[in-house]
Amino acid sequence: DLIRNYKLIIKEKNQQSDSDSERQSSTSSPDLYSSDCGEPMIFEQEICFSDSECDIENSQNRTSNKQKRQNKLENARKKQLSYNSITMKNDDYLFEKLDQSLLNEVVSENSKLLSTRLIKNNSQSSFINFETTDSPKNSSLVTIFAIWNTTVGSSLLAMAWGMGKAGLFPGIVINLIVMTICLYTAYVLLKVKEKHGPIGENFEVPELCRLLIGRWAEQVSKVFSLVILIGSDIVYYILMSNFLYNFVVFIYGYFNEVGNHNPNADTVQCPKEILVVNKTHLVQSVVPSTPFYTIWNLYSTVPLILAVIMFPLLNMKSPTFFTKFNSLGIVSISYLIIFVAVKSFVWGVHLDDWSGEFHIKSTFCVLSGTLTMSYFIHNIIVSIMMQNKHQKSNGRDLTIAFILVSFTYLFLGAAFYIAFPLKKTCIEDNLLNNFSKQDVMALIARVLLFFQLFTVFPFVTYMLRGEIMSCIKLIFGKERHGEFSYTKTIIININIVFICLMFACFLPKIGTLIRYTGALSGLIYVFVMPSLLKMASLRKENSLTFTKGFLHVGLIILGALNLISQFFME
Structure with missing residues (x-):
C-alpha cells in the first residue's frame, strides 16, 4: 500500500509538470522498477524528479535542513507503526531503505495532490500524514502559565464573597468539584479534536460541533460565545468605572482634604452598612455634598466619562497594539495575591465558630455559578494547546x-475569608470595596487592575464584534455580512458600550453578573457540548455504552440544574 500511494503521488506530479519534466520522467521511468526483483528501485538509488529536488540533494550538508527532514521521517515512522493495518515486519525494512531526502521532498511537493479520502480515512489507509503547518514553539511551562493567566480573571475578586455564600469548607469542596468537571470537559474537547479534527488546523468547539453533531450545534455554540464575551465586557466595564472613581477620589482627597486624610486610619469597611439600597440604584449616603462629588458620581457620570474615553479605542480595525500589554495580567494578579496575603497576615485569624463553617449554606449555588465562569476556558483551549511543543x-x-x-x-x-476582621456578610463581590479609598496598597491594586482591563476591554470587544459578524453571516448565509466596515463597527460598538453603561449605572454587581454568565455559558460550553461531542465520538467508534452515555447525560443535567438554581438565589 505504501509503494502504491507513492506511485500515485509521482504519477500526479508528472501530470502537472511541464513538457521538459515529462520527458525526463518518461526517460527515467523504465529504470524505476526492475523486472528482475520485486522491489521498486526507487528505494535503491537517489533520483531527482525536478531541479528543486536536485538542489535539495546537493545541499544536504546543511545541518538544520537535514535535521528537519530526519525529524519528519521519524514522526512519520512513529505514526505509521501505530496503525494496526500495516504492522507487518517489512514496513521497517521499507523505512530503512527509503531515501530520506527523496521521501520528504515528494511529500512536501505533493501534499496538496493527495485525495481527501487518503487524508481523512487514515485508519483505513497506510499513507503517512504530515503536518504542513509550522511546528508549535511553546514549552510545557509556557503553556501551563498561558492557561493560568487566561483562566484567572476578574472572578478572583469575588472568590471570598462566594466562599461566604457556601461556607468555608463546603466552598473548598465545591471548588474542587467544579475544577474537576471543567478539567475533564476541556480534556474531552482536546481528545475529540485530536481524533476527528483536521491535522494542523484550528478547530474550536463550534467547528467540532458542526463536524460531529450538526449545523444547529455550531449555531448554538456561536450564540453562547457571544454571551460569555458580552458578560466579560460588562464586568470589565463595571470594574474600570469603580477603579477610576476610587483613584480620582484618592487624588482629590489627598490634595484638597488634607485634614481628613489619615493614612494610618483603619481602612477596612463594610459597604453594606454605609450604602442605602434603593430599588433602582445605590446611593452613597456618606458622600459629601460638594460640587466635586456631585459631578464625580460612581453610578452616573463616571461610567459616562469612561465611555467617552473608551469608544474611540474600540473602533480600531485591529487590536494588536493592546496585546503587547498582556504581561500586565500576570503583574496585577500576582500583586493581588501578595496584597491579600499581607492583609491576611496583618489581620490574623478571625473565625470564631469553626464548626459552623462545615455546614453548607442554602446559597451554595452562587459559588458554583461563579466557579463555572472562573474555570471557563473551553472556547479557546484548543488554540492554546495547539501551540504546545509537546x-x-x-x-x-x-x-x-x-x-x-x-x-x-x-x-x-x-x-x-478566614482573616477578614468584620462580619463575613460584609465581604463584597469586589473585595477591594472592603477597603477605604485611603488604603495605599488597595489603591495600587486598583491602578494595576484598571490599566490591565483598559487594555483587555478593547481586545474582548474586538472578539465580540467578530463573533457578532460571524453569527450574522452564519444566519443569513451571505459573505458580505461578515466583512469589515467602519459603519458596522461603529454601530456594533455603540450598542456594546450602551449595554455596559446601563449595567454600570443600574446593576453594578459583578458577583451577580459573573454567576449568571458563568452558569448560562457554562451550560453549553462546559456541560452540554463536550458531553454531546464525547458521545458522538464514542458512537462513531462503536464504543458508546449505556454507562458512558448515562454519565455524560448526567453532566448535562447537572449543568442545567446549576443554571436554574441561580434564579432562586437572593
Whole structure:
C-alpha cells in the first residue's frame, strides 16, 4: 500500500509538470522498477524528479535542513507503526531503505495532490500524514502559565464573597468539584479534536460541533460565545468605572482634604452598612455634598466619562497594539495575591465558630455559578494547546494548569475569608470595596487592575464584534455580512458600550453578573457540548455504552440544574 500511494503521488506530479519534466520522467521511468526483483528501485538509488529536488540533494550538508527532514521521517515512522493495518515486519525494512531526502521532498511537493479520502480515512489507509503547518514553539511551562493567566480573571475578586455564600469548607469542596468537571470537559474537547479534527488546523468547539453533531450545534455554540464575551465586557466595564472613581477620589482627597486624610486610619469597611439600597440604584449616603462629588458620581457620570474615553479605542480595525500589554495580567494578579496575603497576615485569624463553617449554606449555588465562569476556558483551549511543543503532554500540562488555577482561587478566597476582621456578610463581590479609598496598597491594586482591563476591554470587544459578524453571516448565509466596515463597527460598538453603561449605572454587581454568565455559558460550553461531542465520538467508534452515555447525560443535567438554581438565589 505504501509503494502504491507513492506511485500515485509521482504519477500526479508528472501530470502537472511541464513538457521538459515529462520527458525526463518518461526517460527515467523504465529504470524505476526492475523486472528482475520485486522491489521498486526507487528505494535503491537517489533520483531527482525536478531541479528543486536536485538542489535539495546537493545541499544536504546543511545541518538544520537535514535535521528537519530526519525529524519528519521519524514522526512519520512513529505514526505509521501505530496503525494496526500495516504492522507487518517489512514496513521497517521499507523505512530503512527509503531515501530520506527523496521521501520528504515528494511529500512536501505533493501534499496538496493527495485525495481527501487518503487524508481523512487514515485508519483505513497506510499513507503517512504530515503536518504542513509550522511546528508549535511553546514549552510545557509556557503553556501551563498561558492557561493560568487566561483562566484567572476578574472572578478572583469575588472568590471570598462566594466562599461566604457556601461556607468555608463546603466552598473548598465545591471548588474542587467544579475544577474537576471543567478539567475533564476541556480534556474531552482536546481528545475529540485530536481524533476527528483536521491535522494542523484550528478547530474550536463550534467547528467540532458542526463536524460531529450538526449545523444547529455550531449555531448554538456561536450564540453562547457571544454571551460569555458580552458578560466579560460588562464586568470589565463595571470594574474600570469603580477603579477610576476610587483613584480620582484618592487624588482629590489627598490634595484638597488634607485634614481628613489619615493614612494610618483603619481602612477596612463594610459597604453594606454605609450604602442605602434603593430599588433602582445605590446611593452613597456618606458622600459629601460638594460640587466635586456631585459631578464625580460612581453610578452616573463616571461610567459616562469612561465611555467617552473608551469608544474611540474600540473602533480600531485591529487590536494588536493592546496585546503587547498582556504581561500586565500576570503583574496585577500576582500583586493581588501578595496584597491579600499581607492583609491576611496583618489581620490574623478571625473565625470564631469553626464548626459552623462545615455546614453548607442554602446559597451554595452562587459559588458554583461563579466557579463555572472562573474555570471557563473551553472556547479557546484548543488554540492554546495547539501551540504546545509537546503534544503528547497536553493532558498533563492541562491538569497542572487547572491545579494552579484552583490553588490561586482557594488561597485568595479562603485566606481573605478566614482573616477578614468584620462580619463575613460584609465581604463584597469586589473585595477591594472592603477597603477605604485611603488604603495605599488597595489603591495600587486598583491602578494595576484598571490599566490591565483598559487594555483587555478593547481586545474582548474586538472578539465580540467578530463573533457578532460571524453569527450574522452564519444566519443569513451571505459573505458580505461578515466583512469589515467602519459603519458596522461603529454601530456594533455603540450598542456594546450602551449595554455596559446601563449595567454600570443600574446593576453594578459583578458577583451577580459573573454567576449568571458563568452558569448560562457554562451550560453549553462546559456541560452540554463536550458531553454531546464525547458521545458522538464514542458512537462513531462503536464504543458508546449505556454507562458512558448515562454519565455524560448526567453532566448535562447537572449543568442545567446549576443554571436554574441561580434564579432562586437572593
